[in-house]
Structure formats: structure tokens, C-alpha cells
Amino acid sequence: xxxxxxxxxxxxxxxxxxxxxxxxxxxxxxxxxxxxxxxxxxxxxxxxxxxxxxxxxxxxxxxxxxxxxxxxxxxxxxxxxxxxxxxxxxxxxxxxxxxxxxxxxxxxxxxxxxxxxxxxxxxxxxxxxxxxxxxxxxxxxxxxxxxxxxxxxxxxxxxxxxxxxxxxxxxxxxxxxxxxxxxxxxxxxxxxxxxxxxxxxxxxxxxxxxxxxxxxxxxxxxxxxxxxxxxxxxxxxxxxxxxxxxxxxxxxxxxxxxxxxxxxxxxxxxxxxxxxxxxxxxxxxxxxxxxxxxxxxxxxxxxxxxxxxxxxxxxxxxxxxxxxxxxxxxxxxxxxxxxxxxxxxxxxxxxxxxxxxxxxxxxxxxxxxxxxxxxxxxxxxxxxxxxxxxxxxxxxxxxxxxxxxxxxxxxxxxxxxxxxxxxxxxxxxxxxxxxxxxxxxxxxxxxxxxxxxxxxxxxxxx
Numbered sequence: 056x057x058x059x060x061x062x063x064x065x066x067x068x069x070x071x072x073x074x075x076x077x078x079x080x081x082x083x084x085x086x087x088x089x090x091x092x093x094x095x096x097x098x099x100x101x102x103x104x105x106x107x108x109x110x111x112x113x114x115x116x117x118x119x120x121x122x123x124x125x126x127x128x129x130x131x132x133x134x135x136x137x138x139x140x141x142x143x144x145x146x147x148x149x150x151x152x153x154x155x156x157x158x159x160x161x162x163x164x165x166x167x168x169x170x171x172x173x174x175x176x177x178x179x180x181x182x183x184x185x186x187x188x189x190x191x192x193x194x195x196x197x198x199x200x201x202x203x204x205x206x207x208x209x210x211x212x213x214x215x216x217x218x219x220x221x222x223x224x225x226x227x228x229x230x231x232x233x234x235x236x237x238x239x240x241x242x243x244x245x246x247x248x249x250x251x252x253x254x255x256x257x258x259x260x261x262x263x264x265x266x267x268x269x270x271x272x273x274x275x276x277x278x279x280x281x282x283x284x285x286x287x288x289x290x291x292x293x294x295x296x297x298x299x300x301x302x303x304x305x306x307x308x309x310x311x312x313x314x315x316x317x318x319x320x321x322x323x324x325x326x327x328x329x330x331x332x333x334x335x336x337x338x339x340x341x342x343x344x345x346x347x348x349x350x351x352x353x354x355x356x357x358x359x360x361x362x363x364x365x366x367x368x369x370x371x372x373x374x375x376x377x378x379x380x381x382x383x384x385x386x387x388x389x390x391x392x393x394x395x396x397x398x399x400x401x402x403x404x405x406x407x408x409x410x411x412x413x414x415x416x417x418x419x420x421x422x423x424x425x426x427x428x429x430x431x432x433x434x435x436x437x438x439x440x441x442x443x444x445x446x447x448x449x450x451x452x453x454x455x456x457x458x459x460x461x462x463x464x465x466x467x468x469x470x471x472x473x474x475x476x477x478x479x480x481x482x483x484x485x486x487x488x489x490x491x492x493x494x495x496x497x498x499x500x501x502x503x504x505x506x507x508x509x510x511x512x513x514x515x516x517x
Contacts, residue, residue, distance in 0.1 A: 070133065081124060132155070144156045149177070150181055164178055193468070260282070265282040290347050292342055295342075296339070332346060354396040375399060377502075390442050431465065451490055470488065470490075482512055
């Protein structure tokens with residue numbers, strides 16, 4: 056539900072070397088400066104040198120040390136950040152006043168492609184060259200997707216087509232869902248402008264059955280609200296809108312799926328799954344009414360408390376796996392499609408609850424072509440629109456990695472917490488690695504299998 060963002064790590068060897076050199080030289084320069092200042096003070100006290108030239112020398116040393124510190128800081132920034140508003144670049148990649156170079160998409164005047172490199176030409180700024188060799192294949196793909204969607208696309212900058220056509224060569228991957236196809240699917244599914252306007256506080260829906268208190272989340276063609284009924288009982292209302300330009304057949308299929316899955320979800324009865332109370336249509340907007348669960352989502356929990364201890368992660372992971380197993384074991388298996396820290400709430404008793412799932416996710420994906428899920432927690436097959444029960448296990452593995460490390464995993468990669476946590480239990484590390492395998496058939500066979508492994512780990516003394 057959050058606004059789409061893309062973060063890339065630009066790996067420039069000269070910049071990295073400069074950063075290391077400056078960082079290593081800075082302590083030496085400081086020691087030398089302090090030593091020289093002591094000598095100067097003693098010389099001034101003895102009257103062997105004058106104060107004026109001494110101050111110039113000291114001031115010059117301070118400037119040099121400050122320049123080295125600033126240089127080390129600037130060269131340590133190797134992140135390219137993009138969202139709907141524009142692109143933010145390290146100042147060494149695109150010179151500008153300040154520590155970062157920010158450009159709105161409307162300021163992009165040209166995009167050129169040559170020798171596996173993109174050159175971005177901005178208004179009132181020097182051209183910026185971005186070499187694909189300094190990005191991972193997945194990051195190069197994300198860069199092209201973001202540029203094509205947010206900067207105006209191939210219609211405005213035709214050379215983006217040439218870059219797109221060579222993506223499969225850069226990726227070095229040869230499968231039926233090659234990089235070009237994945238790129239096209241990512242473009243059509245994940246992003247896209249919308250005129251959808253969410254409801255305002257105190258708005259009334261369903262003929263007065265519910266009053267909106269506040270918006271909880273918003274993105275794409277959907278929104279989530281905290282609402283109350285006439286008796287002041289609180290609920291969560293999930294809203295989905297079919298865009299006006301949707302094809303008739305697609306609209307009908309989306310509504311059919313919404314009604315079918317809403318009916319299935321209403322039959323679920325699990326104490327740790329937000330209960331679907333009702334579904335209805337009001338003014339062309341489709342709604343799910345869900346039980347309101349008080350607590351804190353796991354992302355906010357980690358932001359407030361930091362990385363979670365391993366024994367707690369195992370306990371929470373077991374609860375999540377059991378919840379997923381319950382969904383997958385329904386007569387018609389229910390795939391959540393968005394297992395992530397944002398959709399898991401911990402209550403005051405330490406119990407995990409699953410929220411924001413089901414009918415509206417499948418409904419939106421069908422009606423709008425919008426990919427449901429958060430980029431860092433989505434498996435490759437879900438990215439292609441082919442989610443399976445094992446796609447939820449990928450999201451589970453990524454979530455456990457996030458809880459342990461406090462950092463979102465890199466999209467479309469295998470998570471291995473031991474790379475940053477040397478003391479982690481090897482069995483837990485192996486489980487997360489297996490859950491996040493890029494190929495679905497290399498992941499555990501079921502959520503029950505994951506739960507059994509976590510039960511064994513829970514019995515191991517901390």
C-alpha cells in the first residue's frame with residue numbers, strides 16, 4: 056500500500072577506492088595536525104615564529120581535514136533513489152550544490168543509451184552517465200522500469216527501447232520469462248497513475264453503516280480505513296476501485312473473483328486472522344469489512360525496538376507459518392500474496408495477527424493489472440503473475456530476515472541472515488535461505504514443513 060520506491064546501490068570502483076583512501080587518511084591527517092599544532096604553540100610561546108603566519112597554517116590544515124571528511128562522506132553515498140516525484144543521485148555522480156542531487160522527472164530532457172550505459176540529461180545540470188555494469192541485473196531492470204514509468208517512457212525517450220531489448224543479455228538469464236518479458240509485466244502490473252481519490256475523515260459509506268475515522272493506508276486503486284459503526288465499534292474497511300477505463304470482460308471477472316473470495320474468506324475462523332465481517336458495493340467502490348485488531352505492525356515494532364532477538368523471531372515465525380498453513384489448507388487454498396512486516400500485527404499479548412489479504416488483492420490484480428505485494432517480499436513467480444502457495448513462503452522468509460536484521464531484503468535475492476549475524480543458529484539461517492530460494496520448487500514443500508522446523512528450533516535452549 057505504500058508509495059512505490061526504487062533504491063539502487065551504484066558500485067563504482069574508483070569512488071569506493073577514493074572513499075577508502077580518504078577514510079583511512081583522515082585519522083593520520085588528524086594526528087599530524089594535532090602534533091603540528093602542539094609544535095606551533097610551543098614555538099609561538101618561545102617567540103621563534105610569529106602568530107599571523109601560524110594562524111594561516113592552522114586554518115589551512117583545518118580546511119584540508121574538513122575537505123577530507125566531507126569527501127569521505129560524499130564518496131560513501133552510492134545510492135540512487137527513485138520514486139514518483141523524481142530521482143536522487145549522489146553528488147559525485149551528478150554534481151550539484153548540497154550532499155545529494157535531486158531532479159524532478161519533468162526536468163529530464165533526454166535519455167540516451169550507448170554501450171550498456173544510460174545518460175540522463177537534466178534541465179540546468181550536467182549529463183549523468185549510469186553504467187549497467189555498476190548495477191546488479193535486478194537493479195538495472197528496476198532502473199529501466201522506473202524510468203519508463205515515471206520519466207515519460209519510451210514514447211518520450213525512444214532509446215529506452217534499445218536498453219530494454221538488451222536487458223536479457225545483461226541479465227545472463229535464459230528462461231521463458233526473460234528479462235524483457237519480466238520488465239513488461241513489472242511495468243504493467245506494479246505501477247501506473249490513477250485518479251482514484253480516497254475517502255476523507257467523517258465520510259459515510261453503506262448508507263450510514265460506517266463512518267470513516269481516518270485513513271490507514273493508500274496506494275494504487277485501493278485504500279484502507281479505520282471506521283466506526285453507529286454503536287462506535289471500530290472496524291477496518293478495505294476499499295477497491297475498478298478504473299473507468301478497465302475492459303468490460305476484465306471488470307466482470309474481477310467482480311466475480313471478489314465476490315467468490317470474499318465469500319471464502321468470510322468462512323475463515325482463526326483467532327489470529329482478521330475476520331472478514333462483510334463485503335458490499337457503494338457508489339461503484341467495492342468494500343471488505345474486517346475485524347479491527349489493536350496492536351503494532353512488525354515494521355513499526357522493528358523501527359521502535361530494533362532487530363528482534365532470535366528466540367522471539369522463531370516464536371513469531373512459528374505463529375506466522377501456522378497461520379499461512381491454515382490458509383493454504385482450506386478446501387480452496389487461499390494465497391495471501393502479501394506476507395510482509397506491514398501486514399502482520401503483534402498484540403499486547405505477543406500474538407501475531409495477519410491482516411490485509413484476500414479478495415481485494417486478487418480483485419485488484421485482475422481489474423487493474425496492479426501487482427499486489429511489496430517489492431522486497433515478492434518472489435520471482437509472483438512478479439510474473441503466477442503466485443503459488445510457495446510464494447507466501449518466500450514472503451515469510453523475507454519477513455524473518457527483516458526481523459533478525461532490521462533491514463528489508465534486496466528484491467529477487469536469496470536472504471541469508473548469517474551474512475550480517477555471525478551468531479545466528481545455522482538451522483534458522485538455512486531455513487530462511489531455503490524459504491527465499493528463487494525457484495519455487497527449491498523452497499519447503501509447505502507452510503507446515505516450515506512450522507515443524509521452527510517448532511524444533513523453539514525447543515533449542517537460547
